[in-house]
Amino acid sequence: MEGYTKTEEKIIEAATEIFLEKGKDGARMQEIAERAGINKALLHYYFRNKKNLHSEVFKKEVQNFFDGLFSAMSSEKDFEAVLQNFINSYIDKLAQRPEIIRFIIWEIQQGSGFFADLMEEIFKEHHFLKMPLAEKIEEAISVGRIRSLDPVQLTFSIIGMCVFPFIASPILEKVFRDTQIYSETFLKKRKEEIFNMVWNGISI
Amino acid sequence: MEGYTKTEEKIIEAATEIFLEKGKDGARMQEIAERAGINKALLHYYFRNKKNLHSEVFKKEVQNFFDGLFSAMSSEKDFEAVLQNFINSYIDKLAQRPEIIRFIIWEIQQGSGFFADLMEEIFKEHHFLKMPLAEKIEEAISVGRIRSLDPVQLTFSIIGMCVFPFIASPILEKVFRDTQIYSETFLKKRKEEIFNMVWNGISI
DNA sequence: GTCTATACATCGATAGAC
DNA sequence: GTCTATCGATGTATAGAC
Numbered sequence: 001m002e003g004y005t006k007t008e009e010k011i012i013e014a015a016t017e018i019f020l021e022k023g024k025d026g027a028r029m030q031e032i033a034e035r036a037g038i039n040k041a042l043l044h045y046y047f048r049n050k051k052n053l054h055s056e057v058f059k060k061e062v063q064n065f066f067d068g069l070f071s072a073m074s075s076e077k078d079f080e081a082v083l084q085n086f087i088n089s090y091i092d093k094l095a096q097r098p099e100i101i102r103f104i105i106w107e108i109q110q111g112s113g114f115f116a117d118l119m120e121e122i123f124k125e126h127h128f129l130k131m132p133l134a135e136k137i138e139e140a141i142s143v144g145r146i147r148s149l150d151p152v153q154l155t156f157s158i159i160g161m162c163v164f165p166f167i168a169s170p171i172l173e174k175v176f177r178d179t180q181i182y183s184e185t186f187l188k189k190r191k192e193e194i195f196n197m198v199w200n201g202i203s204i
Numbered sequence: 205m206e207g208y209t210k211t212e213e214k215i216i217e218a219a220t221e222i223f224l225e226k227g228k229d230g231a232r233m234q235e236i237a238e239r240a241g242i243n244k245a246l247l248h249y250y251f252r253n254k255k256n257l258h259s260e261v262f263k264k265e266v267q268n269f270f271d272g273l274f275s276a277m278s279s280e281k282d283f284e285a286v287l288q289n290f291i292n293s294y295i296d297k298l299a300q301r302p303e304i305i306r307f308i309i310w311e312i313q314q315g316s317g318f319f320a321d322l323m324e325e326i327f328k329e330h331h332f333l334k335m336p337l338a339e340k341i342e343e344a345i346s347v348g349r350i351r352s353l354d355p356v357q358l359t360f361s362i363i364g365m366c367v368f369p370f371i372a373s374p375i376l377e378k379v380f381r382d383t384q385i386y387s388e389t390f391l392k393k394r395k396e397e398i399f400n401m402v403w404n405g406i407s408i
Numbered sequence: 409g410t411c412t413a414t415a416c417a418t419c420g421a422t423a424g425a426c
Numbered sequence: 427g428t429c430t431a432t433c434g435a436t437g438t439a440t441a442g443a444c
Contacts (some may be wrong), residue, residue, distance in 0.1 A: 025229035030353070030419080031418090043420095044422075046420060102310060102313050106372050108371070109371075131379065157397065159368055160365045161360070164360050174317070175323070188362050190360075197402070198405070231436075233437075233438065245411070250409095
């Protein structure tokens, strides 16, 4: 981590774990302090209050997630490769940090607009106008690579298919006792399934 | 609501609103009492503690959501109709109560297993063995109505596509200023888009 | 059943010594 | 920068009058 002192790093690290696990309201400053090996007073010395600390952690996590994702996208390639790559990257990223979904969903529906602003910022950093994948889809349509459809709708569909297994993993692993969501074989199969479904549905 | 006294009803109603909006940890018993027009003591008289009240509300909401959904499914029809019907019902249900997604996701990832148990119970009530849609897909494959594929994977895909727009609605309406997720036209278009994507991808 | 009053714990945040 | 001690607010929960 750059730009942080040793103590700040320890705090951020501890706060990330606790906020991801318990959420903003469920998290306790006391617990964060303990896990960081310091005391509450020092938390406030560095981050002033809980809201602030949470924002810092949230911003870092979201940026980290999407930076990796979008930087893998920017290179110009054939749309089939772009699609394949997007699905693979998204699933791999989610498998690394599945807790981030709940984190983001909570913040989104809080209605603060904080996440939306953050995303806009990240889009700009990567020189996208709005949603990266939607732009690529538009391109592919205009050059006749795929059939004409609503790029936004397709983007929703692809992301939805990628995200859902991670949202539902605890139930799914219970209902289907032999399904291990985080296993290499499942992830590979999932990637193929999404790609096939989409490509069958949109290719000319 | 059946089986509740007038006061219990008022409490459940108020608690539902507050829990859906602020979550289990963010909700305050004081606020629930005020909205119900009673005092804190009476909350504990009827529901003993916060955890209990939250469970009650959660169970009621989940049952209400899936009961409506599954009872619309049980009748035997051609798979194309079943699929169409499932997508339509799911989207309509979500449009009615979008807050339930966050509610459920939070509970799922809490790892208590409460939601999984609840779902199993609901499946049984409707005489399904595991996941309703997955069973219908298996049938359709075995009679050669659709191509052979993993029913669980397809189920994930369909639900993911239905749910995602509601998860992301606040950002989407910001990024695409002209997109009104809850408008009749958007919902209709979304249903068609999902059905077409799936049907193109699986029909023989 | 419903209220007021209050016990008791714990929270986020701060003051002040070092 | 880091600590101890503590404040004031607020949280859940209960006791006891009506």
